[in-house]
Amino acid sequence: MTGDDEATRQFGVYVHIPFCAHRCGYCDFATWTDRDHLVERYVHACRTDLERRRGTYPAATSVFFGGGTPSLLPADDLVAIVGAIDRTADAEVTVECNPDSVSSDDLARYVDGGVNRISLGAQSFSPHVLAALDRTHLVENVARVVGAATAAGITRINIDLIYGTPGESDADWESTLASALALGVRHISAYALTIEPGTPLGRAVAAGARPATDDDQQADRYLAAERVLAAAGLENYEISNWAAPGEACRHNVLYWSMGEYLAIGCAGHGHTGGERWWNVRTPERYIAAVESGTSAIAGSEQLDDVARAEERFSLALRTSSGVAVSQQTTTETLDELAGAGLVEAVPGSGSHLRLTVTGRLLAADVTARLLVAGAAIAEVGVLALDTIECQRLRSPDSHRSDRGPDG
Numbered sequence: 001m002t003g004d005d006e007a008t009r010q011f012g013v014y015v016h017i018p019f020c021a022h023r024c025g026y027c028d029f030a031t032w033t034d035r036d037h038l039v040e041r042y043v044h045a046c047r048t049d050l051e052r053r054r055g056t057y058p059a060a061t062s063v064f065f066g067g068g069t070p071s072l073l074p075a076d077d078l079v080a081i082v083g084a085i086d087r088t089a090d091a092e093v094t095v096e097c098n099p100d101s102v103s104s105d106d107l108a109r110y111v112d113g114g115v116n117r118i119s120l121g122a123q124s125f126s127p128h129v130l131a132a133l134d135r136t137h138l139v140e141n142v143a144r145v146v147g148a149a150t151a152a153g154i155t156r157i158n159i160d161l162i163y164g165t166p167g168e169s170d171a172d173w174e175s176t177l178a179s180a181l182a183l184g185v186r187h188i189s190a191y192a193l194t195i196e197p198g199t200p201l202g203r204a205v206a207a208g209a210r211p212a213t214d215d216d217q218q219a220d221r222y223l224a225a226e227r228v229l230a231a232a233g234l235e236n237y238e239i240s241n242w243a244a245p246g247e248a249c250r251h252n253v254l255y256w257s258m259g260e261y262l263a264i265g266c267a268g269h270g271h272t273g274g275e276r277w278w279n280v281r282t283p284e285r286y287i288a289a290v291e292s293g294t295s296a297i298a299g300s301e302q303l304d305d306v307a308r309a310e311e312r313f314s315l316a317l318r319t320s321s322g323v324a325v326s327q328q329t330t331t332e333t334l335d336e337l338a339g340a341g342l343v344e345a346v347p348g349s350g351s352h353l354r355l356t357v358t359g360r361l362l363a364a365d366v367t368a369r370l371l372v373a374g375a376a377i378a379e380v381g382v383l384a385l386d387t388i389e390c391q392r393l394r395s396p397d398s399h400r401s402d403r404g405p406d407g
């Protein structure tokens, strides 16, 4: 089965829950800390939106509750939304949880309602790094939730980590990775701290009151993550995601393979019928739209074939499965990138190219260079970037023989 067939067979539903107990200083997600009074109507609006869509979408193979903090919802409410989603018997159903806001009872209720995976925002296991990130949870709460989830029967657990926070040392990061692995989780997402303008942290950095992040240090931390997680048997399957065999997040794989999914809730983005669309940003506007029977969709865009091919290429290049590229149009660039150790052939794939570990650090640049080199394909009307054979990339060794002494 090709990646395309696989993406076609899968269908996702993303549900956005825009409530948090506390706004972390670095976060610019669509979430609010002063909207508790809207929770009940918001849950009702999500269920109504789903009921109106019933029969218009295929049974979901994956469902993802993101936020915000989905675990802030009363568990019965969250489960009621799950129940309103048409889904396959073996659908993956993930809930993003904050270590402060999920109890053993909640987790048991989740399991009864069909939730089978959680993603836990741990960020760091060093108290002073958590303080620098403005997090409120205690380090020990992460182990408590992992233990409670396992006891409730949820074995698929992801831990989110953030690296490169100013003030974090190499030893802090190594011990954070070791602590996460010691919990026995089989999926870890690790993100470089991004200083977002408009957040409290962004404003403090702009004012010189807090240090900025350091690119070289973040690169070193990423390489440490790859070393430690790979040694523990977690394979990097997308730039920021590592999983044990069979433990990749099905819903995220759907995004990276340009699969189709619905968005329920404010600020959610959907992709159906070849169209990308997004809902109104605030919970008030989402509730108002659903309650008045009008569409909550704020905008949409139909990708043309070229944009679609380029997006598919860019997303696939983020993954360990990589992407096939055109031999005719990218040979020179490929040789340069391979010579610089930024791309390599995917072992056993025949024709697929992927980023090396170093290449992952420069993913945006490498992707841009490949797209520019591949743009000629679009000009001559050949759009199926991923169906063209690339003889030069049969094995890593074929690059070495092509390289000069500095390669």
Ligand SMILES: C[S@@+](CC[C@H](N)C(=O)[O-])C[C@H]1O[C@@H](n2cnc3c(N)ncnc32)[C@H](O)[C@@H]1O
Pocket (backbone or CB within 6 Å): 026, 027, 028, 029, 066, 067, 068, 069, 096, 097, 098, 099, 119, 120, 121, 122, 123, 160, 161, 162, 191, 192, 193, 194, 195, 196
């Ligand atoms: C919706 S939150 C996860 C669940 C829950 N809200 C929590 O934080 O515990 C999604 C993840 O995005 C990541 N994230 C958010 N803002 C970020 C930033 N500015 N830089 C890096 N990672 C960020 C964090 O790792 C966070 O766990």
Ligand code: SF4
Pocket (backbone or CB within 6 Å): 019, 020, 021, 022, 023, 024, 027, 028, 029, 031, 067, 068, 069, 098, 121
């Ligand atoms: S990181 Fe999570 S808990 Fe913190 S503000 Fe963002 S969504 Fe809320």
